[in-house]
Amino acid sequence: MSPLASELKACYGFVERNFNLVRRYLGWEIVFLVYNIVNALTIGFIGVTQGKEKVLYLVVGAMLWGFLSILFHEVSESVSWERWEGTIEYTFMAPVHRFTHLGGMCIYAIIYGIIRTVVLLLAVALFFNLSLQNANFPAALIILVVSSLSFIGLGLMAAILPLMSPEKGSQATHIFQAVLLLISGVYYEISVLPKWIRPLSAISPATYTLRAMRAALLEGKPLGQMKGTLLVLLVVGLMLIPLGLLVFHLAEIYAKRRGKLKRSG
Numbered sequence: 001m002s003p004l005a006s007e008l009k010a011c012y013g014f015v016e017r018n019f020n021l022v023r024r025y026l027g028w029e030i031v032f033l034v035y036n037i038v039n040a041l042t043i044g045f046i047g048v049t050q051g052k053e054k055v056l057y058l059v060v061g062a063m064l065w066g067f068l069s070i071l072f073h074e075v076s077e078s079v080s081w082e083r084w085e086g087t088i089e090y091t092f093m094a095p096v097h098r099f100t101h102l103g104g105m106c107i108y109a110i111i112y113g114i115i116r117t118v119v120l121l122l123a124v125a126l127f128f129n130l131s132l133q134n135a136n137f138p139a140a141l142i143i144l145v146v147s148s149l150s151f152i153g154l155g156l157m158a159a160i161l162p163l164m165s166p167e168k169g170s171q172a173t174h175i176f177q178a179v180l181l182l183i184s185g186v187y188y189e190i191s192v193l194p195k196w197i198r199p200l201s202a203i204s205p206a207t208y209t210l211r212a213m214r215a216a217l218l219e220g221k222p223l224g225q226m227k228g229t230l231l232v233l234l235v236v237g238l239m240l241i242p243l244g245l246l247v248f249h250l251a252e253i254y255a256k257r258r259g260k261l262k263r264s265g
Helices: 003-024 026-046 052-076 078-085 088-093 098-128 137-158 160-164 169-183 198-203 205-218 223-258
Strands: none
Touching (some): 026 052, 052 169, 078 088, 137 205, 160 223, 205 223
16 A cells, blocks of 8 residues: 555544544534534524524524534544543554644544534524525535635644643633634624724634625625635635644644643643
8 A cells, every 4th residue: 555545544544533433422412513503593583683684694603603613623622532532642652644643633523514514504594494595505615615724723723732731721722712703703793893803803714704604695696706705715724724733743742742641631
């Protein structure tokens, strides 16, 4: 077997292992899925008195944030999962390139996130009897994939926190999500933010993802009219992924030297 084929097989192995974990903890997965659906419905009810356009605006925000947060969570919590399963030392000392390991985690996160998002969208559309006839679903899918790159890069950088601090690192990853939720206009327009914090929305990839997704689903715009936003997302993603890999590599070296891979911390 060629080296490339061997690495691709190992990468698929990490994807398969994570889906096996989903089956093992299927009960918890159902609980979290139901929670996400109920959360989206609760947010959608806020806009009921303001018309279906407002409901769609809020629902798209909840749906997309659900996808991005799942993506970020699965990547950033990969180290915590390894420690929880007691396999962290085996995985990090295995003769597998770290790029292969993390690549498998990222591919799994994208596939899993898209599946969860489709289920969420169908549930919400049925509950509110929303019409999505004008939605551009192929464009929306491409937007999801392109925006995944940025959040994978951010997730890789956040994943170093459980490496650096086995006790508190996992909880600290939620700080990233909280900041992005605040500045990205998930449930409200950026214009309502205080002036001093408003410029931060320009550096959040979630801001551009939300803008493009709402244009595709609510207005049915083709990709050609959103090429500027997509280009920004693509460039940011291609910058953040190598940076995330570099930061993770440096953190891994530090963790191995300090003996922080052990499960007990």
